[in-house]
Structure formats: C-alpha cells, structure tokens
Amino acid sequence: MRLRFATMVRLVLTATLLGSLLTGCGDRAELPEKGFVMGLALDEAPQGGIGLTVQIYKPSQSIVGRGKPSQSYINIETDDESVIEAVRDITLHLGRKAQWSHMRIILVGESLARKHSVVRLLDFLYRDHEPRLTTHLLVTKGAASHYLDTVPYIENSVSQQYYLSEKSSHQMTGKSVSANLLQLALQSRSPSAVALIPYLYERESLQKPAPTVAGAAVLVDGRMKEIIPSKLLEGVLLLANGYKSGIVEVPCSADPTGETMLQEDAVEVLSTKTAMTVRPAGDHLDLNFRVKAVTALSELACGLALTPKGGSGKLRLRIQKKMEQSMSESMDWLLQKRLDVVGAGNRLFERHTKLWREWKSGWPDRFARSAYEVHADVTILTSGTNVGKPVDKRTGES
Amino acid sequence: MSKSLTANLDRLRRVYKQCGDLEIKEWRYGPDLKHRAASVRFSTLADNDTNYMKSVLQDLSNHTIGPGLEVTPEMIRLFFDAQGVSAESASKESEWAAADGLLLQGRSALLVDGWDQALCFETKRLETRPVSEPETEPVVQGPREGTVEDLQKNVGMIRMRLQTPALKFQFFRAGGHSNTMIGYGYLDGVVDPGMLAEFERRLQTCKGKGDIIDTSFIEELIEDRPLSPFPQFRYTERTDVAAASMLNGKIVLLVEGSGSIMICPGLFFDLLQSSEDYYQRVLVSNFIRWLRFIALFIAISLPSLYISISTFHTELIPTVLLLAIVDSREGIPFGAFVEAVIMVFFFELLKEAGIRLPRAIGSAVSIVGALVIGEAAINAGIASPIMIVVVALTGIASFSLPQYNLSIALRLIQFPLMALASLLGGFGILLGYLFIWLHLTTLTSIGVPYLTPIAPWKAGQFRDTLIRTKLPALIRRPKPPRST
Secondary structure, eight states, X not given: OHHHHHHHHHHHHHHHHHHHHHHOSTTOOXXXXXXXXXXXXXXXXXXXXXXXXXXXXXXXXXXXXXSOOSOSEEEEEEEESSHHHHHHHHHHXXXXXXXXXXXXXXXXXXXXXXXXOHHHHTHHHHHSSSSOTTOEEEEESXXXXXXXXXXXXXXXXXXXXXXXXXXXXXXXXXXXXXXXXXXXXXXXXXXXXXXXXXXXXXXXXXXXXXXXXXXXXXXXXXXXXXXXXXXXXXXXXXXXXXXXXXXXXXXXXXXXXXXXXXXXXXXXXXXXXXXXXXXXXXXXXXXXXXXXXXXXXXXXXTOOOOOTTTHHHHHHHHHHHHHHHXXXXXXXXXXXXXXXXXOHHHHHHHHXXXXXXXXXXXXXHHHHTOEEEEEEEEEEEEOSSSSOOOSOOSTTOO | OOSOHHHHHHHHHHHTTTOTTEEEEEEEEXXXXXXXXXXXXXXXXXXSOOOHHHHHHHHHHHHXXXXXXXXXXXXXXXXXHTTOOOSSOEEEEOSHHHHHHXXXXXXXXEEETTOSOEEEEOOOXXXXXXXXXXXXXXXXXXXXXXXXXXXXXXXXXXXXXXXXXXXXXXXXEOOTTTTOEEEEEEETTTSOHHHHHHHHHHXXXXXXXXXXXXXXHHHHHHOSXXXXXXXXXXXXXXXXXXXXXXXXXXXXXXXXXXXOEEEESOXXXXXXXXXXXXXXXXXXXXXXXHHHHHHHHHHHHHHHHHHHHHHTXXXXXXXXXXXXXXXXXXXXXXXHHHHHHHHHHHHHHHHHHHHHSOHHHHHHHHHHHXXXXXXXXXXXXXXXXXXXXXHHHHHHHXXXXXXXXXXXXXXXXXXXXXXHHHHHTHHHHXXXXXXXXXXXXXXXXXXXXXXXXXXXXXXXXXXXTTSBOOHHHHSOOOOOOOOO
C-alpha cells in the first residue's frame, strides 16, 4: 500500500515534468497581456511594401464596465515587405501579444487586390494556428485602412459592424455575398479559379459617408478582376445557387420605361435552389439553369386580388418572368465580362474531365461563347393575410 | 462482592470518590427494621421516580409471604434466585466489574446486607432528543423520521421498517473510558457473506480501542484508504435510507450517542444518490440525478476550466463573451490562478465561519460576507466579476451534492486541478482527470471496488446508477411459491 502510494507520487511528478516539456509555456498569457485583433486592413504601402492596419480591442479601464470609454478600439498601422513582418511590428507599438483568434473581418484594399493574389497575401493567416478559417473578408473601394477609422454605430468596433453587415446583407437582401478564408481558398483553388468576395464602399447618406456592404468583387486566380454591382448580384447569386433570401420587385406593367413608384408588387424570396446542367455542344457549352423559389408576398401594390381562378397564377408568372429576366441580365453581363462565376468550369471538370483539360487554357473565351437557358419555378407560400386581397384596392388599380 | 453491606458501600464510596452525582440510600426493613439494604444509582443518569426497595418488598409480600414485616434477606435471595415474578425486571450481578458497568449505564443497584450479589434494575433513562426531521437530509416528499442519539431507538426505528427475522443486529462495546455501545446490522441472505466477513474482521480491530465518540471514528479505523480525499462510506440520518440500503445488501453501523448511521460499503455512485430519487417520479428523479452529475463536474473543475481557457485557450471563448471578460479582467493585478485561489479561499473561509457561528449569526455572516466581499473585491480590483460567478457557481454545485463529505472532497481536489490548469492548460486538466480516474478505479471500500456497477461492470446494479429505471425493475421481491 505504502509502496503503491510512493509509486503514484513518483508517476505524478514524472508525468507533470514531462508534460511541461511537451506543451511548453509559450501559449500561456493572462488576458491583460494580450491584445485582441478585431479587424485587419491590408493596403499598398507607398514604398511598394504592404501596409497593415490592425484594429485592436481596448478594454474599458474603469472597474466593471462602469462608463465605457468613448472608443473601445485602437488602430495600429505598420508597413513592411511581408505580412508577417508587419504583424511582428505591431508588438513594437502595442506592447501586448496580438491574439488573432477573434478577428472579425479582413479588409483588402482594391488596388492591392488587383495587383497581388489575395490568397498569397493572406498566406500567414492560413498557416498560423490562431486565426480562424471562418474569418470573413471584404474588398474595399479605396484604401482599406480608411474604413477602420469609421466610428461604429452600435457595435464595440467597426470590424464587428462590417462582419455583421456582411452576414446580414448576404442572408437577407441577396445584394451581397459572404466569404470567409476557407471559402476563398476553396473557390480560388477550384478548376475555374473564380472567387467572389463582398465589396465594401462608402455611400453618401444624410450628408455623411456611410459604409455599405453590397455587390461583390470577382477574383480570378486570386486577383481581383471586376466588381459585380449589387443590382446584378441578385441574378448572379440565383445562377450560382447562392441566393439565400431577398426581395424581388415585380412591375405592374410590362413597359420597362413606366413609372415604378408604387407600381410594383414585391415578394420576399424565402428560399431558392438552382440546378445547373452543363452540356458540351460542339465547340461551346449549353448551360441550363432551373431555379425553384419559395416566396411570400410582401406588397401587393398593383391591386390584384389573389383568387384561385387566376390572380395568383398570373402573379406567379410575373414573378417567374421577373426572376428569369434578372438572371438573363446577369448572365449576359458575365458572358460579356468572360467571368465564370456560376461554376460551369467546375461542373465541366467533374463531368467531362477530358474535355475540360482540352478547353482549360482558353476557358474564359470559351465560357463567353456559351449558350444558356433560364427557368424559374416559383411557389407562393403565403400572402401574409388570410384573404390575399390588397389592403387598399383603389390606388394603383391597373 | 462482599456479603457485608458496609464493606460494599465502603468500596463504592472509595471507587466513586468525588463523583458527586452518585447517590447511596440506606434502608431498613423486616421485623423491627433490623435488616439493612442500600440502593445505589447515579442521579444524573437514572430517574428518581421508583423506589426499588419498596417495590421489591411489595413483590415479596404479595407473591411469596404474607405481611411485609416478615421479610428477611434470605427470602429476597430465594425469591430472585427462583426467578420470582417481580414488577421490575432485575439482574443479579456478583462481580463488581459487571455491576459497575450497569451502574454507569444508568441502572440502579440494590445491595442487601448479607447477600454477595447486587440487584440491578432497569431504570428510566434521562430525557433524550425526540425523533425529528433530519436536518442534513431534508426531503420534500417521503418519511421525515430522523435518527436520535439513542442507539436503542435508532435500531428500533430500523426494525419497524424491516419486519423480518432476516434483519440481524449485533452489538458490542468498544471499551476504553467511553465504553460506547456499537451495533451493526444487515439483512441475512441479502448481504454478501464475504463482504460481511471482511467487515467483521476489520471491526475486530476496533474492539478494545476505546473512546469511540462518533460513527466517524469507526470509519477512520476500518476504511481502506484513509489518505484518499474520497469518502468510502456513506452517512445518513434517515432510517428509511438505512433500511433501503440494507435491502440492497449493505451493512449499517450505529454508535450509541450519535445519530449518524454509517452505510458500508459507500461506493461512488451511492454517494451521489439521495433518498428522494426513489420518492419522486422516474423522469423527475433522473433529471435531478443528472443535475447532480453536472454539479459534480462543475464542483471539481469549473475554476480550473476558467483558468485554462482564459490563459491558454482564449480562442475557445465566443467573441462577445471574451470581450466582456477582457473588460472585466483589465486592471486586475493578479493572474487568473492567483485570483481564483484568493476567491476560492475567501469562499471557504466564509463558509466555515457560517457553519461555526451560532445559527442566527451564521446565516447573516454568510450572506452579508459573501455580498460584501464579492462586491468589495470587485470594486477594490482584486477580483473580476466573472471570477465571482465561477467561484459562486462552484460553491453552489458542491452544495447540491447530497453527501457533505463528498462535497468537501471535491473542494479539496479543485486546488491541485487549478494548479495543473495554470501550468499546463487543458492538458493539465486532462492529466488531473486521469489521475483522479486512476485513483477512483483502484479505490475500494471494504474490498468492494469503488466504481462498482461500471468498473467492474455489473449490469444488474447499473439500472440504478447513471439513470434510475422504473421502480418495478428495482424493487426486490421474494419469489412466489412454486405451485405443484
């Protein structure tokens, strides 16, 4: 018994000592010894280096959060030849160890993204164990560091605000995409090597610049090529099976030049599913898109009552037509810009690998020659009211 | 014992010198009141209601001889030798040692001149505490009968619940100055004979050790690993729990003068059970049981988890929570480990103060102390609010365990775990758990492995371990007689 106890003690001691050798104490740091990186902005530095702006959370110094300081973050700018060197320089200014695990957003300046491969720029973030691959990123119009200076509306830091607006803008309006480091790497390394990153720009609102996340930057082989405007992005997302939810406006009259104010019905798209078929036809591709959408009525401004006899069927056709129209517009644009955002190249690689190898070299041109068809199949799930009539039938009656 | 009353009384006065409560009364009886007798008792132990001399004389005159005046010592001797019918039961003791023992247990002795034996009468005992609801194990539903300090009463209450000749109770005296009566009981045919033999073998070592004040003395004398933090026996103050555990093949041990019943062996999962598990409906009792398992986990490891996550694995904390913690930790001069040790120490101090003080002040101290120290510690910048939450939650979790000795054990274990966590992070906690498990698997309670239904695996007992199955599957029923 006594012997066993002694053996146990010896075992514990040896294991503890070995254990401390194994892990090392490098990771050990109390919370006040760390600076938590909330956001990262990458820009071109004047002397050809990389400019790094890091937004770091500044804890409220007062006891127990009694009265927050006006600003709960600080921005630190460094520049160097590589990202990792610039990252190490942060400590020179901050004095605390930068902790990357809770980074909310990465902003990449447009000019830098056009010049260098974004995936290569961010190699450090892919390699290091601290940053999460689920960190979201944005491409900014103009210098990225400028966007970190914006004062947030509600959130603690503007990084958190960008992160939330990117997410909700993608999920609720369909006017933006959502991209994190993992998705970027997967898309960039896919056969067609086209990736979509949401686009951040400033819009005048009430005489003040308001940061807005809408539209998307198209990265080909990691480098930025084009910006899809938010109007076209809805159609692109529908084509690429990436549309979550949003509003589709359906004009009352077919005349495209007519007045639109209060002359549109609006439906909320609850969910969509797009099936794309890719069929090689001679020297080009036949693309076929079939969208199945479930919608709910949001506004019935055209004054049409939903009756089983015809009203709802007509409205359904109008919604389908409108969706097909926006998809066609987007597809035309994509073909014209020679951007395979819909993933036709990937599908070709999966189904007709041999053909893909032949076509790979001149792929953008060949994609531009594709023929396509779009079909939408819309289900109206609910009208929002029990009877499905417009609330006020007098105005806007057609 | 001498035939001479004078010699006997002298001996008593010499032995019990300076025992102020020894009361010796001399009597005269018989023709012309020429015969002498004396009654001896401790006035503090035996009550004063009955005059034994008188009742003896009455018995004699009623049953054997006529008028009381004729009684002689010879008659008394003959009467008691022949086991004559008497209103008071009495035993005859011819040895001083035996007579002394009975006197000290509170009996009255009657010494008759010319007879070398003492008549010892059962007397009414002093007032004891009435049977009341046990304070340490209250239940919402179920019996509210708790034990008292009287061994006879306690055993009686258990026997009331198990009305079978299979219920065996054996008694012995521990010796020493206290000469405490110790009793142990079991259900014959249910208890494992090997375990019973081992238990009795260990009890032999207690005999003659003397000076047993409480049941816990026996625990330390017979337990397998006195240095283990884990209790190896279960205590109860409820006779229904004692009866139920005997039905499950356990042995119960009671000590005169103590209300705690020791249930042997006390296995790990027994210590996590409460009698109410069986008085509530099956879903409810399983919910409560799992609540307890979670409480066990929290009580052992919450502070160490906090330390390891906040100093090593910050990336595991959700961002918004992290920022709140960072806010609250900013400006605290100590590291997480020191902060945790200080606060846990404060908490233990407060708890101890609350227990030791008189009840009226005690609760005030614990409430006010916790509030003031908690609030003041935050304001003074010694601890962060999140640490207070962690410590309070750990304390509450340890209180929610039904066995007090287990909850103290867990609070002891949390300190080395905290140290491991601050040195090695999550890996350290893992190491700590590993050693706790290693220890638990090697631990035994009177030879029975501590983790019994799980390691070694006993499918039959497992029905009442992690979950409690429905009662029909648990209740032991005698087999119905086979019809021919």
